[in-house]
Amino acid sequence: MKTGKMIWVILLSAFLILSILLVFLNQNIMPTTTEPMKEPQTETDTSKEGEAPVTHPQPEPEPQLQPAPLPEEPPQILWGVDTASKLDQAFLQCVVDNYGKPSVFGRYLETKEGVSAGLTPEEVELLHQQGIKIIPIYNHFTNATAYESGAQEAQAAITYAQQIGIPEGKAIFADIEPTYPVEENFIRGWIDTLLVSPYKPGIYGVFTNESALTAAYQAAIAANQNVQSQTIIWSSNPNPVVTPKANAPEFHPGAPENVPVSIWQYGINGETCNIDTNLIQSNILDFLW
Numbered sequence: 001m002k003t004g005k006m007i008w009v010i011l012l013s014a015f016l017i018l019s020i021l022l023v024f025l026n027q028n029i030m031p032t033t034t035e036p037m038k039e040p041q042t043e044t045d046t047s048k049e050g051e052a053p054v055t056h057p058q059p060e061p062e063p064q065l066q067p068a069p070l071p072e073e074p075p076q077i078l079w080g081v082d083t084a085s086k087l088d089q090a091f092l093q094c095v096v097d098n099y100g101k102p103s104v105f106g107r108y109l110e111t112k113e114g115v116s117a118g119l120t121p122e123e124v125e126l127l128h129q130q131g132i133k134i135i136p137i138y139n140h141f142t143n144a145t146a147y148e149s150g151a152q153e154a155q156a157a158i159t160y161a162q163q164i165g166i167p168e169g170k171a172i173f174a175d176i177e178p179t180y181p182v183e184e185n186f187i188r189g190w191i192d193t194l195l196v197s198p199y200k201p202g203i204y205g206v207f208t209n210e211s212a213l214t215a216a217y218q219a220a221i222a223a224n225q226n227v228q229s230q231t232i233i234w235s236s237n238p239n240p241v242v243t244p245k246a247n248a249p250e251f252h253p254g255a256p257e258n259v260p261v262s263i264w265q266y267g268i269n270g271e272t273c274n275i276d277t278n279l280i281q282s283n284i285l286d287f288l289w
Contacts, residue, residue: 150189
């Protein structure tokens with residue numbers, strides 16, 4: 001082989017070897033890459049292009065059974081008395097010794113000559129020291145007719161109550177005796193006036209199926225539902241007679257169903273101590289003084 005050809009063969013071989021070495025070195029120097037992280041799968045199904053993804057609704061939790069509300073307990077029945085006589089320590093001791101200690105004592109606001117002695121601050125202190133609640137009674141009228149009369153009598157009762165210091169929220173009872181003429185508008189006048197005062201309306205009287213007071217009260221309910229929902233009823237339906245606390249009858253006033261009696265005067269004109277006897281539902285105690 002000629003010398004010139006040998007040189008070209010050597011040069012070409014060297015070039016090829018150098019090229020191979022450069023390729024090999026370049027592959028080792030290039031940094032390696034890692035696979036991109038896959039996004040977490042969701043609970044939505046893939047959909048076709050241009051369509052919203054379809055989601056599967058999650059199952060609703062099963063409803064938890066709620067405990068049934070406890071039935072309301074009936075109010076306790078307390079024993080009490082009322083009197084038109086002046087009250088002092090001797091009188092109260094007479095009641096305790098002969099009948100038992102009352103939880104509630106009914107007394108009249110101001111004196112009505114020949115009928116009732118008015119409540120005094122001394123009586124209030126005596127009763128409250130013994131833990132005895134007071135039922136304030138208003139009896140300065142003999143005619144229970146006309147709305148204006150009911151409103152005027154209520155305003156007079158409010159004045160008496162404020163003078164003796166009866167706090168707001170307590171009830172004042174209108175004494176509507178069986179001999180009084182009575183109309184529903186008087187009852188509404190009494191109730192409406194007391195409802196916008198610091199006090200709560202109450203009515204005392206004979207609430208039986210046949211009484212004129214019951215008829216007037218029911219007519220007042222028909223005219224204004226506040227009559228029934230906002231008024232405390234004290235019914236006198238004596239049966240049997242005055243008894244000691246230990247021998248009091250069951251609470252069963254003889255009134256129609258829509259007359260919600262809270263105080264039942266079951267006995268009147270006790271020969272000893274000059275008292276009437278009553279049974280009182282405990283759920284109205286907050287409205288008594």
